[in-house]
Amino acid sequence: MAYDNVCKYLVEWFPESFARWLLGSPVPLIQLQPTELSSEPIRADSLILLRAQNLILHLEFQTDPDPDIPLRMADYCLRLFRRYPDQEVRQIVIYLRKTQSERVYQISFQRGSLSHRFEVLRLWEQDPEVLSRYPGLLPLAVLAEPDNPEPRLRQVARAIAEMEDPKLRQELKAATAVLAGLTWTPEEISRVLGGLAVRESTIYQMWRAEALKEGREEGLKQGLEQGLQQGLQQGLQQEAARLTLSQLRRKLGSLPEDLSETIRLLPTEQLEALAEALLDFQTLADLIQWLRESSSN
Structure with a gap:
């Protein structure tokens, strides 16, 4: 979930970028806290709730297919309806890493007479030119071309380098480096992006903490064979x-x-x-x- 949370941070910091992409207009988005639901969410740390006028946008970022997604979407929808009965709820699951699994095409939950539908976006099928138009989506644009990412990664690096705000450059460069790690090695990323002064970036520190927590950080695999604590x-x-x-x-x-x-x-x-x-x-x-x-x- 460490990579998924990088996307969560991007949504929190660049809501307008995601509104333009997913809603088609720069609708103001206000973040809702999972604690506002009437009962404890299954995975509050992964839940992204945004409110726009009469719409609640529920986003779920997934690195890999998860068999529990349909049930989770149905469960959250019912909880949101109970808490906000007059609001339309739009749910979108966004898969990050290309896969041949049929699970990434599941758009409904059905059990007996209960039926619920939600939306799915597979990043590798998205138009990278569209994603590259908005600052907060630049790190995602690399994942839209997983079979030939180098040209897009170079384009994203140039776009970030041209930004005037140094803090913005640092955070977006860190997010791009982290997400590119889903398909590239650290050496390849460094070769394309150049020097990565991202150690102090908020995104990098948050991702690193999550990666350590989950045992996924680069360099842990060998250590994990000798025990989780030693590996960490x-x-x-x-x-x-x-x-x-x-x-x-x-x-x-x-x-x-x-x-x-x-x-x-x-x-x-x-x-x-x-x-x-x-x-x-x-x-x-x-x-x-x-x-x-x-x-x-």
């Missing part, structure tokens, strides 16, 4: 080392292999301290001096 710690350290080395190379250029290996072996706490300290480094000598002082403490 190892994955976190490996990711911190990779990001810190990347920042150091952008700051100082190529690093000697023995120095790189030393940094890879640093504990997570020291890597985080190094990531902050390197902003003041001017030469390789500054890095060497910092490592000496750090090891002596």
Whole structure:
């Protein structure tokens, strides 16, 4: 669900972009809290409720097919009707990753005489040109062309780079890097997007926390074989080392292999301290001096 939540954050921060895409006009959207439903939602952390005039828009982002989706849509619809009987409810499930599963074509729940229908959007079937028109949808545009994503990823990177607001650039670049990870390796993403100064972005930090929680963060697979807790710690350290080395190379250029290996072996706490300290480094000598002082403490 970590990738799904990146989309949730995009909806929260760019409601107008999603209104133009899904509703066809820049209708003001007000976010509703799941706690406003009359009973406890099944998955409150994944529920996105937006209110627009006489319409309630319920969005569900799914990385992969989920057999419980039809039931969940029917259940939420009844709860929303109970809470907002005069409001129209529109439910849309948006699948992120291309699949051959028939589940992504399910648009109804039926049990006996009970029948409920909802909408489904498969991102790989959407027009990437349409998605690229709106800032909040730029990270999704990459997933609209999963079979040949590089040209679109480059186009998205250029569009983000042209934005004037540095905070907006940072968040959208982080979201794009994360979602592109559904089909690309981190090395491929870095090659296309260039230097990713996203470590401090809100989206990246939220995604990372979710990924750690679910055991999905890159670098955890090997550790998970030795036990979840050890794997989480190892994955976190490996990711911190990779990001810190990347920042150091952008700051100082190529690093000697023995120095790189030393940094890879640093504990997570020291890597985080190094990531902050390197902003003041001017030469390789500054890095060497910092490592000496750090090891002596």
